[in-house]
Amino acid sequence: MATSAKFVSPPTDGSIPPSSISDFHLEHNPNHVFAILYDINNSSQTNVTHEQLACAVHRAAHILNPNGAIPQGTNIGFLLSTHAIQYIPFPISPRTPVSGIAHLLKSTQTSLVVAGGSQAINHIIPQLSNNLAEVDPPVQFIDPPSLDQVLPDLGKAEREPEYKPFPPLKAISGDTIISILHSSGSTGMPKPVKFHLEGLFKNLITQSIGRAYAQEGVRSGTMALPTFHGMGMFLQIFIPLYAGCTQVLFAPNHVPVVPTSNLTIKVAAATKCSHIVCIPAFLEEWSQDETAVAYLRQMKSVVSIFEVVLQIVVTQVTQIFGGGPLAEAIGNKLADQGVHFRSCYGATEFGGVTETSEVDETSDWNYLQFSPQVDARFIPQNNGDNLFELAFVVSDNHKPFELNFEIDGRPAYRTKDLVVQGEIGMCPIVRSAVMFGRERNQTGVLIELEENVSSMYDTQEGRSKTIDEVWPFIERANQTSATHSRLERRTIIFVDPARPLPRTVKGGISRPGALKLYASVIEEMYLGLEKGFGAADRIKPPRSWDTTEGIEVWVTEEIQNLLGRKVDVCGDLFQQGMDSLTATMLLRLLKDTLNASPHSNIRSGATKVNQQTIFGNPTITQLVQVLVQLSTCNNTTVVDPVSEALGNIHTMIEKHKVDWPTQGARDNQPVKKERVVVTGTTGGLGSHLLAQLLQNEKVEKVWAINRKSSKNNRDREINSFEDKLLDVNLLKSEELVFVDADLEDPKLALPNEIYDEIRREATIIIHNAWQVNFNLGLQSFEPSICGVRNLLDLAFQSTAPTGLPRFIFTSSISVAGFGGPGRRLSEISVTPEMASTSIGYGQSKLVAEKLLESARDSGLESCSIRLGQLVGDVKSGAWSTTDWVPSLIGSSVSIGSLPRAVGTVSWLPLDVAARSIIDTCVNRNKVLPQVMHTSHPRPVPWVDLMNALSASLVPLVNSQLPIVGFEEWNKRVAEAAESFKGSESDRYKRFPSTKIQSTIDGMVLADKELQSHEEVEHVESCGTVRLNTKVAKEFSRVLETTPQLGDEHVQKWIRYWGTKGLFVQ
Structure with missing residues (x-):
């Protein structure tokens, strides 16, 4: 197989069509990187070479078209890239209404549909089948191949790909249809657009935008693009295949990644993208972020897309930005900040038709220059x-x-840039209608009434009646419109009869003239939306704010109206069709409804919901919990959620608890050397556990079990070790075995030989892996609970001559729930009643503890080790910036003060916690206790740490931050965040503690209560329970000898957080 260090460009004369391009690269560019997959969970990067891609294409061809039975040229829907399979791919947006999808399939005579991969699509299939029941020939639905089927070698660079070549295809001509795309459907039913081979090269590849990507070293961030969009198909498939650029995508994830502006720019920077693709809303947010703007100035191309229009921004040499109309103020702001760009134009129907060469003046960004080729x-x-x-x-x-x-x-x-009338124009009282708002998050419409009803405009009552009469037509239009094109009642503007819409000589509406004439009214409408004016006219609040059930019914109904489909109240909304735009629309609805309440305590909740409320609580159940908390503030008459939580805990325990076989007397051999299974080794505590196990002379073998990822676990572990300054050479140990697993699977999805090996040899199981998300409810942690149960089953099936393995579970202080300040917790079993006041995370850990107790009763030596607050170690200071303490410090830097709290903290460095756990595991002189605590036995006053933080921040802020009362500090953060004029993402960046505002509020209340408490030096700050460590100190001397937290620890934390971009000034 020939290889070349330099990319060999395929010909662009049509002699190498898409059906042959993978084989061309297999021969000429096998090692050239087609795509980089970025895993947001661990920041790992996995390359996909053209060799791997070609093999994947052939494997997919055999799976989808076995023996080549389906004729070449057959249309197939929902497919992203199948050019070598003999099909014509037709990717369709899952956000398109079912009626629109059916229309597309019927009009193109598409009889095969590859569908699946998400709840939203799975929900569509039965409806679509019913809609297409009478189509002849019948439409056949095909399951998509899995990633493992087509890319089994992903992340395993040392492995030579194996595949069976698919038979070569027949030659095609220039007019052969190679793909079908569709319009957005924003003006009615979506329209199919057929791509022919000749047009692929003339309209895209050889146009100016295509040449911009055909340069050495181009790395394009296309992670925020939908493939069903024309630009997605072009920049994610055709351009990387023909121009040779490398694209950056999100790695496959069991939960689809929602591309936010922060995440997109973060991934682009981490992967050193020279080009990036986004929507105009991202540019608006980035324009307010100095770091983002500085990065944009360095890039060669920024492309922003919106509907079918392409607008390109050029920064430096041949640089690109694209999209629908970027708001002029934002474009000018970017230009003023030194971002050189120019606008370009294009559409699915005719490709990219403008130049991308550099402009002389930044102020010329919104002018077009057509390509000399058109x-x-x-x-x-x-x-x-x-x-x-x-x-x-x-x-x-x-x-x-x-x-x-x-x-x-x-x-x-x-091109027909026409006024949209559609369903609205069919209303008998409507003379004309003009839609607007393409550069906004919400579309609006100007409606001119017929002369015989124009008097209805004169009064507010008349206008309200007019909206009611027009609304059924708008609802029908909304049903067949894409999400971003849907109208709401407050975005209807009626034309004043005294100021009729300007018309052409033929009687048509002059759209530019109409929008100019009503520009001030339109702007006033948008300002009203932002402030919630007029919300009461359309709001239908819950029948009662006093019951969870009533709020849930209301939220469910509103979200289903918003998404146009039924939803699972416990399912992730972003897997059921919600996107960033519909999240914004839902946020506005929640704010407006709360603001419209006659009750002041409910109205006050409107200031506490934000975009993160939606993203951080992505199920209806979670959103309802937030609304209940907001709406029942200081209201003691509501149903007690603790009782409901207690019932859920008992149900979950009984569901997973079993009667394990009681162990009889066995003649076990003594353990000479430990053979340890440890789960979750790529995180903070897990990395320290693994490093210390590999250094422990009592351990001779370690199985490091982690969930399967697009990047192999050894590489993930290396990244984690490097981040924490651990010895990477330890990972070369022959004692170490990396194992990919799925803990939800009864046999952990392990190969039989590995599963049996662990059964025969393991002497200790340390279960550390757990989903960490403090917003989720107990039910969302059921997969983690299943993992505990399956690992316990593995332990009971042990055939090791040394007997059943010891089983250690890393539990949490949060199992104790939330109660009055000054509490202490002994190393004993916790009741479900205590955990019922905790968050879902703590409740799930309590359920796991109860499973271990049951297993212990059946003869398994098990121990739940409850962890207190863990902090960065003194060597690296590595402490996740998303934890609550660094979030608090980040906000403190932004407002210029730190919070004072009474009491002490028992925070323990990660490396010390790991040592304590391992000392306990390998201590064979004692039977494991049922429960043990890992927390610092010598607490330090909260205020002492704040003083140390203030001193350590001097190099960053040029002076010591004053320390103010916690309540005053919280008030300052809230006021600063509320008055902040930047984007939502920038607000969270500057005031990260506002993401967990309810937790901070609870800490403030607990601190107020503690101020009247005696002997606060023996009480944990902010209502945290103090963990007794008597048993732990008997098993491990490290807790007795570890020094108190001090300046050295704090300085390392500040240094580490600074490298991770926590502090924004």
Whole structure:
């Protein structure tokens, strides 16, 4: 197989069509990287080479078209990239209404649909089947192949890919259809657009935008693009295949990644992208972030997309930005900040048709320059307003995918930028309608009434009645419109009869004139949306704010109306069709409804919900819990959620608890050397556990079990060790075995030989892996609870001559729930009643403890080790910036003060906690206790740590931060965050503690109560329970000898957080 260090460009004359391009690269560019997959969970990066891609294409071809039975040229829907399979791929947006999808399939005679991969799509299939029941030939649905089937070698660079070549395909001509895309459907039913081979090269690959990507070293961040979009298909598939650029994508994840602006720029920076693709809303947020703007200035290309229009921004040399209309103020702001860019234009129907060369003046960013390869024509509209319609005539170097007109005897495509009337125009009282708001998060409409009903405009009552009469037509339009095109009642503006819409000589509406005439009214409407004005006119609040059930019914109904489909109240909304735009619309609805309440305590809740409320509580159940908390503030008449939580805990325990076989007397051999299974080794505590196990002379073998990832676990572990300054050479040990597993599987999804090996040899199991998300309810942690049960089953099936393995579970202080300040907890079993006041995370850990207790009763030597607050070790200071303490410090830097609290803290460095756990595991002189605590036995006053933090922050803020009362500090943060004028993402970056505001509020209340407490030097701050460590100190001397937290620890934390970008000034 030939290889080349430099990318060998395929010909662009059509001689190598998409059906052959993978084989071309397999021969000429096998080692060239086609894509980089970035895992947001561990920041790992996995390369996908053209060799791997080609093998994957052949494997997928055999799976989807076994023996080549389906004829070449058959249309297939929902497919992303199947050019070598003989099919014509037709990717369809799952956000398209079912009626729109059915229309697309029928109109293109598509009889095969590859569908699946998410709850949203699985929900669509039965509805779609019913809609297509009478279609002949019948539509066949095919399950998509799994990632493991097509890329079994992913992340295993040392492995030579194996595959069976698919038979070569027949040659095709320039007019052969190679793919089908569809329009957004924002003006009615979505329209299919057929891509022919000739147009692929003339309209895209050889146009200016295509040449911009055909440069050495181009790395394109396309992670935020949907493949069903024209730009997605172009930049994620065709350009990397023909121009040779490397794209960056999110690694496959069991929970689909929602591309936020912060996440997109973070991944682009981490992977050193030279180009990036986004929506205009991202640019708006980045324009307010100095770090993001500085990064944009370095990039060669920033592409922002919106609907079918492409607008390109150029920064430095051949640089690109794209999208629908970027708000002029934002574009000017970026230009003023030194981002050099220019606008370009394009559409699915005719490709990219403008130049991307550098502009001389940044102020010229919103001007267009057509490519010399296209023949652009302007058709006069004869309305006296100098209005023209843009058209493109077929030329030697450009051939639109669609042709609908003829100019000078030559075929052409008229772009038809027309006023949208559709369903609204069918209303008998509507004379005309003009939609607006493409650069906004919410679409609006100008409606001009017929003369015989124009008097209804004169009164508020008349306008309200008019909305009621028009609304059924708008609802029908909304049902067949994409999410971003849907209208709501407050975005309807009626035209004043005294100021009629300007018209052309032919009687049509002059759209530019109409929008100019009502510009101030439109702007006033948008300002009202932001402030919630007029919300009461459309709001239908819950029948009662006093019951969880009533709120849940209301939230469910509103979200189903928003998404246009039924949803599972316990399921992740972002897997059921919600995106960032619908999340924004839901947020506005929640704010408006709370603000409209006659009760002040409910109205006050409107200031406490934000975008993170939606993203951080992605199920209806979680959202309802938040709303109940907000709406029942200081209300003691509501149903006690603790009782419900207690019932859920008991149900979960009984569901997973079993009667394990009681162990009889066995003649066990003594343990000479430990053979340890440890789960979750790529995180903070897990990395320290693994490092110390590999250094422990009592241990001779370690199985490091982690969930399967796109990047092999050894590489993930190396990254984690490097981050924490641990000895990476330890990972070369022959004693170490990395194991990919799925703990939810009864046999952990392990190969039989590994499972049996562990049964035969393991002497200790340390279960450390657990989902960490303090927003989720107990039910969401059931997969983690299943993992405990399955590992316990493995322990009971042991055939080791040394007997059943010891089983250690890393539990949490949160099992104790939340109660009055000054509490102490002994190393004994905790009741479900205590955990019922905790968060879902703590409740799930309590359920696991109860499973271990049951196993212990059956003869398994088990121990739940409850961990207190763990902090960065003194060597590296590595402490996750998303934890509550660094979030608090980040906000403190932004407001210029630190919070004072009474009492002490018993925070323990990660490395010390790991040593304590391992000392306990390998101590064979004693039977393991049922429960043990790992917490610092010598607490330090909270205020002492704040003083140390203040001193350590001096180099960053140029002076010591004053320490103020916790309540005053909380008030300052809230006021600063509320008055902050930047984007939501920037607000969280500057005031990260606001993400956990309810937790902070609880700490403030606990601190107020503690201020009247006696002997606060023996009480934990902020209502935290103090863990007794008497038993732990008997098993491990490390707790007795570890020094108190002090300046050295604090300085390392500050240094580490600084490298992770925590502090924003």
